[in-house]
Amino acid sequence: MALDMIETAEEPTSPSRRFFLMASAAAGGGLVLSGCVTPSATEGGAVAAATPAKPSQPVVDINTFVAISPDGTIRIMAKNPEIGQGIKTMLPMLIAEELDADWKDVKLEQADADSKYGSQIAGGSFATPNHWTPHRQVGAAARAMLLAAAAQKWSVPVEELTTGPSVVKHAASKKSATYGELATVAATLPAPDATKLKLKDAKDYRIIGKSIKNWDSPRIVRGEPIFGIDVTVPGMKHAVFTKCPAFGGKVVSANLDEIKAMPGIHDAFIVKGVGADLMGLVDGVAIVADDWWTAKKARESLKVQWDTGDTSKFSTASYDEQAKTLAKGAPQSNLAKAGDAAAAMSGAAKVIEASYSYPFLVHAPLEPQNTTAHVKADGSVEIWSPTQNPGSGINLVATALGVDKAKIKLHMVRAGGGFGRRLSSDFIAEAAAISKQAGNIPIKLLWTREDDVQHDPFRPGAYHNFKAGIDKDGKLVSLTNHFVSFGANGRVLGNANLPATEFPAGYIPNHSYDQSLIAGNMPTGPMRAPVSNAVCFVYQSFLDEVASAAGKDPLQFRLDLLANAPPPAAGARPGAAMNAKRMTDVLTTVRDRSGWATRASLPKGTGMGCAFYYSHQGHFAHVAKVKVEPNGQFRVLKVWVVGDIGSQVINPTNAYNQAQGSVVDGVSQLFQKITFKDGHVEQTNFYDMPLLHLDKAPQVDVHFNITDNSPTGLGEPALPPVLPAVANAIAAATGKRIRTLPVNTADLRWT
Amino acid sequence: MASYTINVNGKTQTVDAQPDMPLLWVLRDKLNVKGPKFGCGVAACGACSVHLDGKITRACVTPISAVGAKRVTTIEGIGDSKLGQAVQKAWLDVDVVQCGYCQAGQIMAATALLAETPKPSDQQIDAAMTNICRCGTYVRIREAIKTAAGIDTKDTREV
Numbered sequence: 001m002a003l004d005m006i007e008t009a010e011e012p013t014s015p016s017r018r019f020f021l022m023a024s025a026a027a028g029g030g031l032v033l034s035g036c037v038t039p040s041a042t043e044g045g046a047v048a049a050a051t052p053a054k055p056s057q058p059v060v061d062i063n064t065f066v067a068i069s070p071d072g073t074i075r076i077m078a079k080n081p082e083i084g085q086g087i088k089t090m091l092p093m094l095i096a097e098e099l100d101a102d103w104k105d106v107k108l109e110q111a112d113a114d115s116k117y118g119s120q121i122a123g124g125s126f127a128t129p130n131h132w133t134p135h136r137q138v139g140a141a142a143r144a145m146l147l148a149a150a151a152q153k154w155s156v157p158v159e160e161l162t163t164g165p166s167v168v169k170h171a172a173s174k175k176s177a178t179y180g181e182l183a184t185v186a187a188t189l190p191a192p193d194a195t196k197l198k199l200k201d202a203k204d205y206r207i208i209g210k211s212i213k214n215w216d217s218p219r220i221v222r223g224e225p226i227f228g229i230d231v232t233v234p235g236m237k238h239a240v241f242t243k244c245p246a247f248g249g250k251v252v253s254a255n256l257d258e259i260k261a262m263p264g265i266h267d268a269f270i271v272k273g274v275g276a277d278l279m280g281l282v283d284g285v286a287i288v289a290d291d292w293w294t295a296k297k298a299r300e301s302l303k304v305q306w307d308t309g310d311t312s313k314f315s316t317a318s319y320d321e322q323a324k325t326l327a328k329g330a331p332q333s334n335l336a337k338a339g340d341a342a343a344a345m346s347g348a349a350k351v352i353e354a355s356y357s358y359p360f361l362v363h364a365p366l367e368p369q370n371t372t373a374h375v376k377a378d379g380s381v382e383i384w385s386p387t388q389n390p391g392s393g394i395n396l397v398a399t400a401l402g403v404d405k406a407k408i409k410l411h412m413v414r415a416g417g418g419f420g421r422r423l424s425s426d427f428i429a430e431a432a433a434i435s436k437q438a439g440n441i442p443i444k445l446l447w448t449r450e451d452d453v454q455h456d457p458f459r460p461g462a463y464h465n466f467k468a469g470i471d472k473d474g475k476l477v478s479l480t481n482h483f484v485s486f487g488a489n490g491r492v493l494g495n496a497n498l499p500a501t502e503f504p505a506g507y508i509p510n511h512s513y514d515q516s517l518i519a520g521n522m523p524t525g526p527m528r529a530p531v532s533n534a535v536c537f538v539y540q541s542f543l544d545e546v547a548s549a550a551g552k553d554p555l556q557f558r559l560d561l562l563a564n565a566p567p568p569a570a571g572a573r574p575g576a577a578m579n580a581k582r583m584t585d586v587l588t589t590v591r592d593r594s595g596w597a598t599r600a601s602l603p604k605g606t607g608m609g610c611a612f613y614y615s616h617q618g619h620f621a622h623v624a625k626v627k628v629e630p631n632g633q634f635r636v637l638k639v640w641v642v643g644d645i646g647s648q649v650i651n652p653t654n655a656y657n658q659a660q661g662s663v664v665d666g667v668s669q670l671f672q673k674i675t676f677k678d679g680h681v682e683q684t685n686f687y688d689m690p691l692l693h694l695d696k697a698p699q700v701d702v703h704f705n706i707t708d709n710s711p712t713g714l715g716e717p718a719l720p721p722v723l724p725a726v727a728n729a730i731a732a733a734t735g736k737r738i739r740t741l742p743v744n745t746a747d748l749r750w751t
Numbered sequence: 752m753a754s755y756t757i758n759v760n761g762k763t764q765t766v767d768a769q770p771d772m773p774l775l776w777v778l779r780d781k782l783n784v785k786g787p788k789f790g791c792g793v794a795a796c797g798a799c800s801v802h803l804d805g806k807i808t809r810a811c812v813t814p815i816s817a818v819g820a821k822r823v824t825t826i827e828g829i830g831d832s833k834l835g836q837a838v839q840k841a842w843l844d845v846d847v848v849q850c851g852y853c854q855a856g857q858i859m860a861a862t863a864l865l866a867e868t869p870k871p872s873d874q875q876i877d878a879a880m881t882n883i884c885r886c887g888t889y890v891r892i893r894e895a896i897k898t899a900a901g902i903d904t905k906d907t908r909e910v
Contacts, residue, residue, distance in 0.1 A: 047754045084850025084886050102769035213846045220851035221839040223786025223826030227852060230785040238780065241753055263752075291780035293772055366790050366798060366852045366885040416788070416852025417885045625910070639908050644877065652845045664887025686795035686883065697889035699906050 009271040022746050045564065064116050065095055065135075065365045066142045071165060072180030074105045076455035079117040081128055081388050082110065083365075083418030085715040086654035087127050089215045091135055093651060097207040098139030100198060101179070102165035105736050108215050113336065113390035113410040120412070122388040123423050123526065124738045125616035125713025128650065129575075132711050137194040139245030139396040142186075144197055146179055149186040153177070158432035165206070202648060211632040211653035217415060228386030228413040229446060231372040236442040238292040239434050240299050243455055244283040246308040247522060248276075252587060254304040262301065262493050264294035271433050274400045278523040280401040281429040312679035316359075319676075321517045323463040323484045327355065331482050331514030336500035339510030344478035348469025352549045356466070356538040356570070358741040359673035361459040361683075362689060363527055367416020368452045371431035374442035381408040382442075385428050386415030393425035400429045401436060419573055419665075424457045455683040457525025458674055460486055464538045469510075474550030476543075476561065478740050486524070487517035493524045495531055502539060503578065503614070522676070528665065529716040532615035536720035537727065537741070540611035544728040545737060554728065555591050555623075559584060571629050575646075576707055578614035582644045585705055587612050590642040593703060599732070604638075604680040605750065609728025611721040618717025619644040620662075624698075624725035628733045632748035636698040636726055639663045641718055646711040648705050659702040659718040666722025668692035673742045757818050759784060768815050768907030775799045775810035778825065786826035786855045787808055788885070797882030799854035800824050806862035826855035834899075838862045841899035849886035856882045861896050870900050873907050 092108050093618045111117050118131075143163060150168040151158040154175055162169050163711040169176045196588040202209070220505035239504050244250070251270045260270040273282040285304055289295035345351060371385040381403055387393050398405045416423055431445035447455075462485040469478035483498045498513060505511050527533060547557035567582030590610070591597075599608040605628050612621035620643045628634040642658045649655045668691050675682045683689040727738040734750045756765045759782060766781045778784040778801075792796035794809040801810045802824040829835035838861050839888050848854055857880070864871055864879040871879070876896055884892065890906075897904040 043876065053781065084852075086849070211846070214848045214851070216851060217843055218850045220827075220848050220854050221842045221858060225785040225856045227788070229789065232783070260793075291776060293776035293780065294769075295761065297769075297771075361903065364885065366788075366796065366850070366883065368789065389799060415850065419885075446789070449793070450782070486860045627909070649810035653753060657846065657888065660890045664884075664889055668887070684792050686791050690884045691796075692887070692889075693881040694889040694892060697887065697893075699908070699910060700890055 019709065031158060038124040039263050041691040065138050066099065066272060068179050068183035068186075069490055070180050070183060072105050073107055074099070074166070075107050075109055077111045078108050078115070079111045079424075080120055081122040081390065081412050081415065081418075083122050083388055083422065085122060085418075085658065086651060087122065088215060089212055090651045090654060091127065091131055091213055093141035093144075093207050094131060094135035096207055098136040099143045100163040100165065101207075101210065103207055105166050105179070110412060110414070113412055115150050115395060117431035120390055121423075122418055123420065124195060124668075125716045126616070128711050128713040129617060136199050137197065140197040140199055140711040141192055141194040143711070144192040144689050145186040145189055145637075146182045148189050149182040150177055152189070153182070153185060167596075189493065195365050208650050209652065211647060212651050212655060225617050226414050226638075227367055227416050229367055229370050229382040229385065229416070231413060231444060233374065233384070233442045234446055236372065237288045237290065237438065238266065238295050238433070239286055239288045239438075239445045239481065240292070240295045240448070241271070241284050241286050241430050241434065241445055241451075242299060242302055242304060243282055243451070244306045244308060245454065245681075246306070246311045246314070247278050248282055248311055249306040249308040251285060252305040252307050254285045254302065256285070259298050261301055262298045264291070264325045265298050266290060266333070267438050268298075269437050271430070271437060278521070279424040279426050279525065280396055281426070281433055284430070286434045286437065288434065288443065292444070296448065306646045308679055311521075314520065314676040314679040315591065316675040316677065318522070319518055322390065323357070326484045326516040326518065327463065327465045327482055329516070331458045332516040333514065335483070335513040335515050336505055337512040338505065339478075341478045341487060341510040341512040344510040345467060345469040345480065348477055350470050350549060352468045352470070352540055352546050354466050354545055354737070354739055356461045356542065356739045358461055358534050358537060359524070359675065361527060361669060361672055362456045362674050362683070363419045363421035363459075364420055364455050364689065364691065365415065365417030365421050367481065368447045368449055369427035370446040371428045372442060372444040373431035373435045375432055375436040375440055377440045379403060379407055381432060383408065383410045383428060383432065384413050384424060385410060385431075386413050387425065387428060388415065388420070388422040389425060390416045392423065396425045396429045397432045401432055417526050420454050420526045421456065421531065424525055426455070449686065451682045453683050453685060454672075455523075457494075457523050459527035459530070460493055460524040461485070462496060462534065466542045468542070470546065470550050476504065476508050476546055479504060479508060480512045481514070483513060483515045483518055485515065486520045486522070488519065488521040490517065492517060493520070495524055495526050497531060497536060500530065504543070504561050507561050527614050531720045532613060532716070532720040533669070537614070537723040538612040540613065540721065540724035541727050541738070542608065544724070544731065548731070555587065555596055556658070558610070558612060559587060562587070575617045575712065579619065582619040582705075582707060582709070583614060583621070584611055585707075586619050586644050587643045589705055590621045590623050590640050591702060592700060593642065594625070594640040596623060605733050607729045607731070607733030609730070609732055611724035611728060613717070613720040614721055616717045617712035618714065620717050622721040622722050622725040624722070624729040625732055626726055626729035627748065628730060628748055630750055634669050634730060634745065634748060635696065638699040638701065639722065640701045642703045642705060643712055643714070643718055644705040644707050644709070645717070646709040647706060648711045650711060655704065655714050656702045658714045662718035663700045664692055664697050666719050667696070667726060670723060670726060670741060670743050715734040753816070755815050755818070757815070757823055757881050758820070760825060761882050763830065766815070769812045770816035772820055774801065774813045774823070775812050777815045778810065778823075784825055784827060788852055788855060790853070795883070796853070797856040797860060798853050798884065800859040802859060802863060805863065805866060807860055826858060828878045829858060832862075834865055837894070837900045838865065841895040845895040847888050847891040847895050847901055849888055849907050853882055853884045855892055857884065857892055861892070861899065864896065865900055871896065
């Protein structure tokens with residue numbers, strides 16, 4: 001559901017149009033503001049309630065995003081949720097660049113959820129493409145107003161003025177004035193049309209393209225309370241919430257009186273679910289106490305009788321069996337086809353068959369889900385939440401509690417990771433419902449890790465049954481895939497789909513992608529590089545098998561496939577689909593950087609593998625080098641990452657960090673799974689849902705090809721190729737293909 | 752309930768708590784010391800790491816009754832030592848942070864390592880740094896530890 005929203009509402013049909021309109025309106029609106037206002041919050045919504053606002057001097061609002069004080073301080077609003085992707089630092093860089101600000105004068109402030117900022121969401125790697133032009137225009141508009149103020153003050157033509165870092169200069173008269181000195185006059189001047197302003201040439205950038213360090217790091221290394229879990233408001237109580245282990249189960253009864261009688265317990269009650277959305281507000285039992293640990297300890301004595309209904313039949317073992325049966329039968333539907341795949345297969349010189357599968361996965365951001373909510377007696381609601389998707393949170397609270405959206409104020413608080421988990425707002429609705437039922441008192445709801453592992457919009461698992469035909473020259477002439485996934489009422493679950501355009505569709509003469517669905521309605525949702533994170537593994541692994549069967553260098557085999565690029569679809573937006581040339585270039589670059597040609601000399605047990613993928617408008621190709629011990633244990637020694645995200649890497653230090661993190665994330669996923677039994681998740685915590693540790697993290701080499709394309713995002717596209725690159729390296733090292741995740745190292749033993 | 756007097760970052764404080772209440776929750780909910788984070792509750796992730804008399808300790812499984820007279824140092828107090836300051840500065844210089852949630856625990860673990868082993872090898876770093884970073888900043892954590900130690904930051908592991 002959340003992904004639908006991102007794809008339909010967020011993906012621009014013409015780049016940034018939706019936001020563009022809002023931004024220019026905001027810039028215009030800000031210009032007519034006159035007089036002085038005082039900022040309402042200190043840095044970060046989290047501490048605003050706990051700490052008195054710092055004494056602040058009057059600030060002149062130039063527009064929604066920029067405020068310049070007479071002392072020269074330039075406050076820039078960071079509009080999007082910060083979940084570790086670095087957006088709080090990066091988006092303001094775009095404004096500061098065109099404002100021609102000195103970054104030393106800049107103070108960033110986290111915005112609350114407010115429609116005046118336009119869409120506020122961390123998802124789909126869309127922030128860069130959606131803000132690249134509008135945010136620079138915001139900065140340019142503010143600069144134009146400062147220039148106009150100086151022209152008026154000195155009675156000189158504005159054309160004779162230039163700006164330096166935070167200063168307007170007039171060369172002829174040698175006059176200069178700081179932005180702070182001009183701000184008050186600037187605020188009284190009419191608005192420029194931001195869309196008509198000339199933006200800087202890239203060669204003149206002083207901020208974009210320079211490594212600007214994570215804005216909040218100084219507070220993080222001192223342990224300041226800036227995360228959602230750290231929020232404190234006066235009179236606040238702490239809550240735990242127990243949901244049915246089997247998804248969507250209803251509460252029949254609970255030993256509430258016994259719980260309420262326990263020391264330190266303020267209240268305990270049943271919260272009734274609203275609607276059928278498993279990622280909405282579902283039935284559960286709340287326990288409220290003076291501190292969180294007391295509530296959690298009381299929970300150990302909680303006895304709930306659940307009505308589990310049909311969901312108690314969910315079983316991974318049964319799904320695996322059903323998938324095998326379905327794979328043998330005729331597909332339920334066709335997703336895409338070209339040519340005559342069956343005829344080409346029977347005429348092929350060689351046919352390769354293989355079945356692949358991958359498990360459900362949980363997001364597991366390190367900060368467990370939490371939200372502080374206060375549903376007040378007057379019907380207004382105030383929420384502090386580490387969310388990726390505040391709009392969805394407000395909507396869900398409005399629906400679940402039956403309150404007017406306009407009465408809900410949501411503060412976006414720094415989130416300890418997201419990865420797509422916090423696009424869902426179940427935990428926000430729970431906190432609000434508990435606050436209301438507890439007697440309109442402020443509540444901080446905090447989940448346990450076990451809650452988080454077992455109640456997630458999971459990355460769906462699936463099964464792919466491939467057949468490939470190659471001709472006598474080893475060319476791929478036909479590819480079929482009977483894709484077995486999960487659905488309810490004949491409709492594939494969210495993020496459990498196979499794209500009809502999946503490569504090499506269009507690059508080979510014959511293919512057919514078919515689908516059958518296992519009935520199931522477990523909660524699923526987008527996880528970092530949704531769909532791509534799974535599908536890339538199977539397709540880029542199977543193509544490797546085909547290359548091997550054809551006796552070809554697997555990297556050259558891919559380059560040969562890319563050489564058969566179909567003509568772009570009529571009217572296609574640049575960057576909206578994979579560009580064969582950009583992909584060819586990242587693949588040849590990673591080949592050369594990784595020393596691919598030297599791999600023949602590697603000792604047995606050590607191998608290199610490659611993979612590429614286009615997702616979220618980014619083109620990425622990776623090479624992995626892996627050492628497998630005779631007992632099957634392996635270590636990823638190094639991963640080379642080459643990406644093309646357009647003409648500009650906006651904040652290099654963060655870009656490299658995201659790519660390095662994607663490698664670790666991808667290697668980690670090779671070892672993870674979520675399985676169901678009797679309708680509930682079998683895994684509970686990090687000892688049975690492992691995350692990679694430092695000692696297993698490979699060395700990473702990252703390079704970006706700079707191309708003449710508008711800049712695009714980086715939170716996601718570096719991840720997908722990691723898994724198949726490593727799996728293909730293991731195959732090169734041992735001759736053993738990984739066709740099922742998680743990896744079973746016992747299968748990789750060699751002598 | 753029992754009364755406990757503990758020393759946190761050089762300050763002596765008295766709290767009333769159940770004997771089995773973990774130090775993490777005494778710090779967070781009773782003393783408003785929020786630097787140590789909750790990630791798993793089972794000593795698996797290390798987000799809650801503090802020092803007890805300088806020794807790295809997972810506060811989420813350490814009952815308050817077991818703290819006694821040991822000095823508790825949290826991320827809020829790590830900058831009181833020269834070494835702690837050097838580690839904090841290295842974290843900033845290397846720009847380690849993504850989401851930042853685990854980094855308090857990582858800094859506590861790194862400081863404990865460097866106090867015992869001022870110039871650690873990659874193998875010693877591997878053995879000591881068992882904290883989880885979900886964002887995967889391990890490449891930079893390794894580099895920051897070496898930066899704080901004043902040694903060559905090159906990764907010497909087999910490639």
